[in-house]
Amino acid sequence: MIGVGKMKQYTNVLDRPLSKGKQEVSLSAFAFLFSELVQYNQTQVDNIAELERRLEDAGYAVGARVLELLCHREKGNRRETRLLGILSFVHSTVWKVLFGKVADSLEKGTEHEDEYMISEKELLVNRFISIPKDMGTFNCGAFVAGIVRGVLDNAGFPAVVTAHFVPVEGQQRPRTTILIKFAEEVLRREARLG
Amino acid sequence: MPPVAPRSGDAIFASVERVNAELFTLTYGAIVRQLLTDLEEVEEVNKQLDQMGYNIGIRLIDEFLAKSNVSRCVDFKETAEVIAKVGFKMFLGVTATVTNWDAEGTTCSLVLEDNPLVDFVELPDTCQGLYYCNVLSGVIRGALEMVSSYLNGRLGLSVDNLVSMKTEVTWIRDMLRGDDAFEMQVKLVKQVPEEYPYKDDE
Amino acid sequence: MANTACFMIVSKNDIPIYEAEVGAAPRKEDAAHQHQFILHAALDIVQDLAWTTSAMFLKGIDRFNDLVVSVYVTAGHTRLMLLHDSRNDDGIKSFFQEVHELYIKTLLNPLYLPGSRITSSHFDTKVRALARKYL
Numbered sequence: 001m002i003g004v005g006k007m008k009q010y011t012n013v014l015d016r017p018l019s020k021g022k023q024e025v026s027l028s029a030f031a032f033l034f035s036e037l038v039q040y041n042q043t044q045v046d047n048i049a050e051l052e053r054r055l056e057d058a059g060y061a062v063g064a065r066v067l068e069l070l071c072h073r074e075k076g077n078r079r080e081t082r083l084l085g086i087l088s089f090v091h092s093t094v095w096k097v098l099f100g101k102v103a104d105s106l107e108k109g110t111e112h113e114d115e116y117m118i119s120e121k122e123l124l125v126n127r128f129i130s131i132p133k134d135m136g137t138f139n140c141g142a143f144v145a146g147i148v149r150g151v152l153d154n155a156g157f158p159a160v161v162t163a164h165f166v167p168v169e170g171q172q173r174p175r176t177t178i179l180i181k182f183a184e185e186v187l188r189r190e191a192r193l194g
Numbered sequence: 195m196p197p198v199a200p201r202s203g204d205a206i207f208a209s210v211e212r213v214n215a216e217l218f219t220l221t222y223g224a225i226v227r228q229l230l231t232d233l234e235e236v237e238e239v240n241k242q243l244d245q246m247g248y249n250i251g252i253r254l255i256d257e258f259l260a261k262s263n264v265s266r267c268v269d270f271k272e273t274a275e276v277i278a279k280v281g282f283k284m285f286l287g288v289t290a291t292v293t294n295w296d297a298e299g300t301t302c303s304l305v306l307e308d309n310p311l312v313d314f315v316e317l318p319d320t321c322q323g324l325y326y327c328n329v330l331s332g333v334i335r336g337a338l339e340m341v342s343s344y345l346n347g348r349l350g351l352s353v354d355n356l357v358s359m360k361t362e363v364t365w366i367r368d369m370l371r372g373d374d375a376f377e378m379q380v381k382l383v384k385q386v387p388e389e390y391p392y393k394d395d396e
Numbered sequence: 397m398a399n400t401a402c403f404m405i406v407s408k409n410d411i412p413i414y415e416a417e418v419g420a421a422p423r424k425e426d427a428a429h430q431h432q433f434i435l436h437a438a439l440d441i442v443q444d445l446a447w448t449t450s451a452m453f454l455k456g457i458d459r460f461n462d463l464v465v466s467v468y469v470t471a472g473h474t475r476l477m478l479l480h481d482s483r484n485d486d487g488i489k490s491f492f493q494e495v496h497e498l499y500i501k502t503l504l505n506p507l508y509l510p511g512s513r514i515t516s517s518h519f520d521t522k523v524r525a526l527a528r529k530y531l
Contacts, residue, residue: 023310034221036250
C-alpha cells in the first residue's frame with residue numbers, strides 16, 4: 001500500500017538528490033547502535049589493541065565518505081592542499097556535521113613536529129559507554145580516530161591517528177584527545193609548498 | 195490524580211538530545227560492512243543484524259515508556275499504533291504507519307517510507323539476499339516482547355492480565371529491492387501468561 | 397558536441413575505475429586504448445598540479461596532437477579525466493561537476509568498496525547523457 005508520504009519514489013539512487021544534512025535521529029538511537037558495534041567487535045577479538053584497531057577500521061571507511069561529501073556540500077568543492085587547512089576542516093567542518101559542534105581544541109604537539117591533537121572534553125562516543133576496569137585504557141574514540149584517519153589519508157595527508165584519555169585537573173572525567181602523527185612525506189611536501 | 199496524557203512523538207523528539215542522522219546512517223553502514231566481511235554468508239549477516247536489533251529493542255523500551263507516558267496498552271492494536279507513531283518518531287525522527295490488520299487483530303504491517311538507516315544504499319549482485327535494514331525487525335521484536343512485562347511490573351496488574359507479546363517479524367516490502375516503501379509484517383505468535391513467582395512477597 | 401572525447405575515472409591509487417568513449421565520432425577499438433594510455437600518462441602532471449591549487453577543475457593540463465587533457469581532482473584525490481578535442485571549457489567544467497556528484501552518491505553506498513570499479517549501468521547511462529549534454 002502506498003502511503004501518504006512526501007518522499008518521491010526514485011528509480012535509482014543516482015537520481016536521488018544528495019541530502020542537505022539536516023535530518024536528525026535521537027542521540028540514544030545512535031548510542032544504542034554504537035554500543036552494538038562495540039559489543040559485536042568485543043566478541044571478535046582477544047585483546048584491547050585488536051578491539052581498537054577494528055573500531056578504527058570501521059571508522060576509516062566513514063572518513064573516506066565524509067571527506068568527499070562535506071568538501072562538496074560544505075566547502076564549495078574546495079580541496080585542501082595545506083596541513084593547517086585539512087586540520088581545520090577536520091576540527092571544524094567534520095566535527096560540526098558529525099557531532100553538532102566544532103572540536104574543543106586543536107593543538108600542535110610541543111615535543112614532535114609531526115604531531116597534532118584534537119581534544120574534546122566529552123567525545124560523543126565516550127559519553128554513554130563506561131569502560132569496565134579490566135579493559136584498561138580502551139577508548140571508544142578509536143572509531144573517531146578511524147574517521148579522522150580516513151579523512152586525512154584520502155585527502156593526501158597520511159597519518160597515524162589514535163584516541164587517548166587525558167586526565168584533566170579539577171574534572172572527574174578525563175577528556176579525549178585524538179592524536180595525529182603525520183607521515184614524513186606530508187611534512188616534506190608542506191616544507192616544499194612553503 | 196488524573197492520568198497524564200501520552201506525549202506525542204513530535205513533542206518527545208523535540209525534547210530529547212539529537213544528532214545528525216548522517217552519523218547514524220554512516221555508522222550503520224560501517225556495521226553492515228563489518229558483518230559482511232566477517233560472516234561472508236548473507237544469511238548470517240541477516241541473523242546478526244536481527245540479533246543486534248533485538249538487543250537494542252529490549253533496552254530501549256525503558257526509555258520509550260519513561261518518555262512517552264503511554265497508558266497501559268490494552269491490546270496489540272494499541273501497542274502497534276504507539277510504536278509506529280511515538281516509538282519510531284522519538285528515536286528515528288520518522289513515523290511509520292500501521293496497516294493491513296487481520297480479522298483477529300494479531301497481524302499487521304508497519305510501513306516506513308523515510309528510513310534513516312538507509313542512504314544511497316544499492317545492493318550489489320553478491321548481496322541480493324541481504325536484508326540491509328534487518329536491525330529494525332529485531333528492534334520491533336525485542337521492544338514488543340518487553341512492552342508488556344514492563345507495563346505489568348510498573349502498574350501492578352493482576353496475575354490474570356499479565357501477557358508477553360512474542361512476535362514474528364518478516365519483511366514484505368524493501369525499497370532496496372525496488373519496492374516503494376519498507377514494510378514489516380508483525381505477527382503475534384503467542385500471548386504467554388507471564389510467570390510472576392514473587393507476587394506473594396510484596 | 398566533441399568529436400573525440402575519452403572519459404576516465406582514476407582512483408587515488410592510480411587505478412582506472414571507469415572509462416567511456418563519449419565523443420560523437422564512431423568508436424574505434426585502437427583509438428580507445430590509445431586514449432586511455434594518454435590519460436594514464438598524464439597522471440604525474442596531475443599529481444604535481446593538484447597540490448598547487450585548491451580548485452578541483454584543472455583545464456588543459458596536457459596535450460597530444462590536437463587533443464587536450466583536462467582533469468577534475470576530488471577532495472579524496474579521485475581523478476576525473478577527459479581527453480577531448482573541443483575547447484568548450486564551461487561545458488567541460490559542468491560535465492565534471494555533475495559526474496562528481498554521481499561519484500559521491502556511488503561512494504556513499506556503504507556496500508561500494510572505494511577504489512573499486514564502478515559497475516552500475518545506470519551510472520554509465522547517466523555519464524553518457526551528461527557527455528551528450530555538455531561536451
